[in-house]
Amino acid sequence: MSDRPDRRPARPDRSERDAARPSEYRVVVEKDFLKFSAAHFIAYKGFREPLHGHNYQVSVSISGTVGPDGYVLDFGIVKDITRRVCGELDERVLVPAESDCLTVAREGASVVLVYEDGTRFVFPATDVVLLPIVHASAEELAAYVLTRLRAGLQAHAVRGLVEIEVGVGEAPGQAAYCRARLTPPS
């Protein structure tokens, strides 16, 4: 048998260090300029809102691991992508192109929407944005922004992200959030 004294190492081993260190961080971007003003109406089978508008406000929360630069990711990337998406939606009519109760057709320079009861809306195509969603709700708009954000972050080769959450507010104190886990929980 060894006669060496049983000493603990001067430095804690890796597992002890990792257990003592927070491993997941969250960055939140809530800027006044992440907004868009747009018209919409909710429509599903048997119900349609009148056309109306909101001053939408977007927020983004991203969790992940901190890299060697001390960041989860650069705030500027999140702001740039989100601002671009907000700009595309600003001062437009938000049309849910995958609606199950609206037919959406391009007729010359117009976009024509026909609800199931025959109600017709005709808009200049330049004033409309066709979105790959079923309803123009804050929930589905949040999911759309999240999809665009995720694609944009992938294009920037951002690594180590765990979860993205996007909030879309229709009015102060009234927002919907969509969250997507980017890596399977361990």
Ligand code: ZN
């Ligand atoms: Zn509304």
